[in-house]
Amino acid sequence: MKFFFILRQTFNNLWRERTPVVATVLTICIALTILIALFEVSWALYGQLSDLKSNLVIEVYLDPALSEKQAAAIQKQLEQYHTIERIRFISKETAADIFREEFGENIRDILDENPLPISFEIRLLPEYNHPGYMSLFKKQVESISGVDEVHYRHAVIEKLEQITEAIMVSGIFVLIILVFAMNLLIRNTIKLSVYAKRRQIEIMKILGAGNMLIRMPFILEGAFEGLIGGILSATGLIIMHKFIASSFTLVTYSLHTYKLIWVYTLSLGILIGLLTSAGSVGKFVNKIFSKK
Amino acid sequence: MIQFSQVTVNYGYVPGALKDINLQLRDGDFTLLIGPTGSGKSTLLRLIYMDILPSSGTVTVDKWSSYRISPRQINVLRRNIGVVFQDFKLIENMSVFDNVALPLVIEGYRRKYIIRLVRLLLDEVNMLQSERQQASTLSLGEKQRVAIARAMAKNPFVIIADEPTGNLDREASRNVLSLLERIHQNGTSVIMATHDYELIKDTPYRRIYMENGQILPPDRTFSPLNQRINLLADLQ
Structure with a gap:
């Protein structure tokens, strides 16, 4: 009631x-x-x-004049970073294959040679996937002798x-x-x-x-x-x-x-x-x- | 038993609404509080259901003392007292039935019991035929009878009636008094405040005369001014 x-x-x-x-x-x-x-x-x-962050890779392009042996030395240097989860080595040939997959043309047919440089695809540990560290990392890697350019899609992020x-x-x-x-x-x-x-x-x-x-x-x-x-x-x-x-x-x-x-x-x-x-x-x- | 020991009440900065009251009201008595408006009758009654607490002194009602009572205990005390007012204090937009049922709802009784008891009470005050009517549509005399039925609902040990006939004509006043007398005959104490001397002049009940916040000694009468006011009231 x-x-x-x-x-x-x-x-x-x-x-x-x-x-x-x-x-x-x-x-x-x-x-x-x-x-x-x-x-x-x-x-x-x-x-x-x-x-985006988890798929984000940092691309490190080396001087086109470098040999694979010199590139392996730079990779060793990069492997010292404890912030890196994985490094993928992309040889000139692999770069040409990627070019063919993406653009449907063989770069050698267009330019008579392969001008694509050796590069690395670097994936950082998730806790370092933020713009602050990435720009610091970019500067450090760019200062390594033999490294031509470092790219990542920071603007989007x-x-x-x-x-x-x-x-x-x-x-x-x-x-x-x-x-x-x-x-x-x-x-x-x-x-x-x-x-x-x-x-x-x-x-x-x-x-x-x-x-x-x-x-x-x-x-x-x-x-x-x-x-x-x-x-x-x-x-x-x-x-x-x-x-x-x-x-x-x-x-x-x-x-x-x-x-x-x-x-x-x-x-x-x-x-x-x-x-x-x-x-x-x-x-x-x-x-x-x-x-x- | 209700006991007032050296009770004084001051309203804010206005001192002496009640001054040093010593009074004992026995169980089963019908007591009449008589006095002009402003003499302190309502204040005395409000102390009994602890609507106000004394500024000094102690009021003891049954097992409850104003000296040490919690708000929760005041609620319990009020559930054991029936109060009837001059302005009835009915909830106007509720039905007669719901008004009488209210104290039983507050207590948490079962619906079946409430229906049975409320009908019995309404029959007792001759208002059963109006149980579905809204309180606002009743005559003043009917409202007071409903208020008395509500006061009786909890089978209280005392019924306090504060000028219950103040707004009623002679016939309705007599009806209300006889209703209270019937309740008293069934063993419930009744304390009724009134300044209607004509209505109570032939009743055999204990009379307590009040003036200016004090109880007058049995051998003293009202002041000349109040005597004249009373006379005028009787002539009305």
Whole structure:
């Protein structure tokens, strides 16, 4: 009976304060959608970045005049680096084969000779796959006598890292504002509900109702707002996913992704609503009755 | 038993809402607190259900003492006391049934028991036919009868009635008094504050006269000003 009483009071509060409730639900929905979308975009970018980094090779081109014996000496020097995971030796012939595979032409047929230099493909240990170390490594290797040029695709990585960072920073900034607004709106609806029900609360106190029974409908009100905000957010996100998947054939989403979206948005929504209302209802109840 | 020992109450910077009250109210008694508005009757009653605590002195209600009582214990105390107010304190947008059921819901009784008991109580105050009606649609006399049914719901050891007839006409006031008398005959203590001298003049119950936050000695009457006010009230 107590449970049904609390539930009835909760829905009563929600109906009575329906305009601020709608505003709160929409704010929760927007904040959750941005939060999850931000998380997904960052996750995807991070994945791309990791893929790029793990496939990243540093190409070391030697002076074309060097013999294979001299090249073997340079390889020995490079093998001293403990930051290197693997070194692949590419002879002039192998370089010509790669050229033929990539361009479909034999370089000797075009130039009558093979001008391609001996090179090494170096893969660093994953913990050293960042632009800071790579540029240091490049400088050190370039100073080795016989090394002509050192290449790696640092520009792409740096750009991608900049984009990820910018998205994260601006996203967090927007999120902070939204969380603040969400907190303010939930507290405001709870305050209005408590104020509208001050007489009922007073009567219940006289009849000996405990704090829990008085506060629970307001706490559940916040949780319910979070739940509805979460449902709307999940629905919006799934529609967005389906639209992206139908527009870009390379992007696919599984049922598992949708399940995760439901779990994250609903649990986050309920948690935010519950914590905000639980944190404020006691304060508002005490404030009203301390004025008496 | 309810006991007041050297109780003084000051409201903020206003001293002397009650001054050095010593009083004992025995179990099973029907006690009338009589005095003009502002004499301290409501303050005395609020001390019993510990809506306020004394500025000095001690109030003891059954096994609870104001000297050492926690908020949780105050809730338990209130669940053992029935309170009736001049303004009824019903939840206007709830049905008659739900208003009477409220103390039982608070206590956590089962639904079946609540339905049976609430109907019995509403029948007792002759309000069963209106159980589904919203409290806001009732007449003042009906509201007070519902409030009394609610006060009886927990079978309290004492019912406190603070000017229960203050807003009612003569007939409705008599009905309320006779209801309280019936409750008293069943063994429950009743403490009723009133300034309706006409209503209680022929009743045989213990009378406590109050004026300016003090209990008047049995041999003293009200001050000349209050006597004139009382006379006017009686003539109304």
